[in-house]
Amino acid sequence: MVDIPEHLLLRTAEARAKALGITVEQALAELKGESAPTKIEKEPEVLDVSPVEKEVKETPPPPAAEVKETPPPPAAAVKEAPAPAAAVKEAPAPTKTNGKTNGQIPAEVDFSPETKVTQRLLTVVKAKPIQKPASEPVDKVNTWPHLMLPEFISLMAMTAFLIFISAILQAPLLEEANPNITPNPAKAPWYFLGLQELLSYWDPQIAGVMIPLLIGVLAFMAIPYIDRNKDNKPSKRKYAIMLWTFFLAGAGTLSIIGILFRGPGWNWTYPWIDGVWFDDLLDWVHFE
Amino acid sequence: MKNEKIKFRDRIKDISAGLGDSLKESTLWGSIFRPGSPFRKGYSDSPRNRSYVVMNNVLYHLHPVKVKRHGVRLSYTLCLGGLSFFTFIVLTITGIWLMFYFRPTEMAYVDIQTLQTSIAFGSLVRNMHRWAAHIMVLVVFLHMSRVFYHGAYKAPREFNWVIGVILLILTLLLSFTGYLLPWDQLAIWAVTVGGNMAGYTPVFGQQVKFALFAGLEATEATLLRFYVLHVLFLPFIIVIFMAIHFWRVRKDGGISGPL
Numbered sequence: 001m002v003d004i005p006e007h008l009l010l011r012t013a014e015a016r017a018k019a020l021g022i023t024v025e026q027a028l029a030e031l032k033g034e035s036a037p038t039k040i041e042k043e044p045e046v047l048d049v050s051p052v053e054k055e056v057k058e059t060p061p062p063p064a065a066e067v068k069e070t071p072p073p074p075a076a077a078v079k080e081a082p083a084p085a086a087a088v089k090e091a092p093a094p095t096k097t098n099g100k101t102n103g104q105i106p107a108e109v110d111f112s113p114e115t116k117v118t119q120r121l122l123t124v125v126k127a128k129p130i131q132k133p134a135s136e137p138v139d140k141v142n143t144w145p146h147l148m149l150p151e152f153i154s155l156m157a158m159t160a161f162l163i164f165i166s167a168i169l170q171a172p173l174l175e176e177a178n179p180n181i182t183p184n185p186a187k188a189p190w191y192f193l194g195l196q197e198l199l200s201y202w203d204p205q206i207a208g209v210m211i212p213l214l215i216g217v218l219a220f221m222a223i224p225y226i227d228r229n230k231d232n233k234p235s236k237r238k239y240a241i242m243l244w245t246f247f248l249a250g251a252g253t254l255s256i257i258g259i260l261f262r263g264p265g266w267n268w269t270y271p272w273i274d275g276v277w278f279d280d281l282l283d284w285v286h287f288e
Numbered sequence: 289m290k291n292e293k294i295k296f297r298d299r300i301k302d303i304s305a306g307l308g309d310s311l312k313e314s315t316l317w318g319s320i321f322r323p324g325s326p327f328r329k330g331y332s333d334s335p336r337n338r339s340y341v342v343m344n345n346v347l348y349h350l351h352p353v354k355v356k357r358h359g360v361r362l363s364y365t366l367c368l369g370g371l372s373f374f375t376f377i378v379l380t381i382t383g384i385w386l387m388f389y390f391r392p393t394e395m396a397y398v399d400i401q402t403l404q405t406s407i408a409f410g411s412l413v414r415n416m417h418r419w420a421a422h423i424m425v426l427v428v429f430l431h432m433s434r435v436f437y438h439g440a441y442k443a444p445r446e447f448n449w450v451i452g453v454i455l456l457i458l459t460l461l462l463s464f465t466g467y468l469l470p471w472d473q474l475a476i477w478a479v480t481v482g483g484n485m486a487g488y489t490p491v492f493g494q495q496v497k498f499a500l501f502a503g504l505e506a507t508e509a510t511l512l513r514f515y516v517l518h519v520l521f522l523p524f525i526i527v528i529f530m531a532i533h534f535w536r537v538r539k540d541g542g543i544s545g546p547l
Contacts (some may be wrong), residue, residue: 141356143342143348143353144342144348147351147355148342150360150362151370155371155374158371158374158375158378159378162419162420163412166415171415171418173400173404173472173474174473176397176471181473183477186477186478186480186481187478189482191463192464196485199485208486208488209488212485217457220453220456221449223441224441224449224450229442232438232439232545233547240439244433248433
């Protein structure tokens with residue numbers, strides 16, 4: 001036999017004691033099979049759905065009929081449910097007690113586990129969890145090895161790539177710095193060349209300061225506070241994606257012009273005709 | 289004779305296996321490799337040990353024990369954030385190595401020449417540092433674009449995007465300050481052009497330029513200033529912001545999505 005945990009047994013005994021009007025100790029003894037199960041007069045439940053049918057019986061039997069025949073005090077009423085409490089409960093349901101007075105003999109119900117137990121519907125508890133999950137459960141995998149292995153491989157690939165290009169491409173080193181000799185053209189680092197290209201069109205205060213400061217820094221930082229669209233599906237945020245793509249295309253075009261198509265005096269040059277003025281590429285691109 | 293040889297080989301095998309076991313059973317080994325480590329004796333592939341691998345390692349516990357399944361697909365992140373961090377580590381290691389051979393004075397150019405010609409692996413390490421710097425700028429920017437296209441800056445990750453923009457600016461500043469250090473014509477004039485752009489700041493443009501150059505134009509004082517910014521100040525700041533960035537990734541619910 002399966003061992004029932006003590007606390008569950010106790011809880012069952014308490015419920016049983018309350019239902020039958022016996023002491024908890026006795027109920028416990030009964031459940032453990034140490035004493036004979038208490039018998040109670042009880043009728044099998046009939047679910048009353050039609051208002052016509054008056055034969056619905058209720059537990060416990062109405063006090064009026066029963067108390068006259070068996071006068072023992074409620075405390076000792078082993079065979080019945082506590083009468084006074086039941087009386088109060090039954091009072092507001094006159095139709096049902098009417099049915100009771102019909103003179104039907106209540107069937108005996110044995111609550112011992114081996115025999116059939118009838119039950120009645122007390123309440124309907126909707127099947128919902130006590131704790132509401134904040135979000136849908138997500139499909140997760142163990143970081144080791146499913147994430148760390150690809151990470152390790154990409155890290156190794158990056159190392160290999162880096163050593164490879166460092167072995168074949170020499171970093172540029174021109175003549176020693178000389179403030180008196182200005183190279184023509186003088187180019188900024190490649191990531192600023194888009195800006196330098198803009199600088200040749202517009203006023204330096206706009207192109208050199210306002211655009212990098214206002215657009216490059218403040219507007220970028222403000223993006224999440226401007227874009228209030230909560231959706232992250234690409235089909236639901238076409239406008240945002242379009243804007244960023246335009247930005248990428250614009251910045252990329254300006255940078256490529258600045259890197260490859262600008263020569264002495266910041267004049268337009270074609271890399272395949274005039275050569276490239278971009279010293280980061282000095283030692284490994286030989287167009288000139 | 290042949291039989292004895294086989295026996296001898298088996299015996300060697302036994303001894304080496306025994307050595308491995310006694311090493312793995314030693315107190316020293318057990319104290320280094322915490323429970324869950326694949327190097328520990330009796331490691332088996334179980335969900336419990338998979339969790340321990342991450343939790344019981346100071347480097348790996350940057351990660352959560354479990355991640356969303358779509359996030360481990362290489363095509364989702366292209367590993368760009370991780371590679372940004374990794375290039376930073378490569379730059380730190382090669383940069384510290386380069387510091388042994390570099391003086392931010394009028395000797396700077398000579399030091400670079402010496403490094404390239406007379407020091408073992410000097411040229412390779414300098415090349416690695418330079419190309420890794422370019423790659424880092426590129427990868428950080430690509431990471432930003434990836435995050436934008438995935439809408440990963442949306443609630444609750446708004447502030448982590450702001451920190452990300454700060455990290456991009458710090459990356460650019462690190463690259464820009466490093467650009468001057470070889471002290472050749474490319475360095476001084478690229479920095480002069482960049483510094484002149486800062487000089488167009490309205491109202492206090494000249495002051496900004498003066499603070500940047502430590503004077504009116506790029507001189508050896510500028511070199512020292514950029515050197516300190518490059519090797520100490522900016523790395524210090526960027527590490528703080530990176531720590532916040534990584535911490536917020538975890539606190540904001542891990543990787544975004546799925547789309």
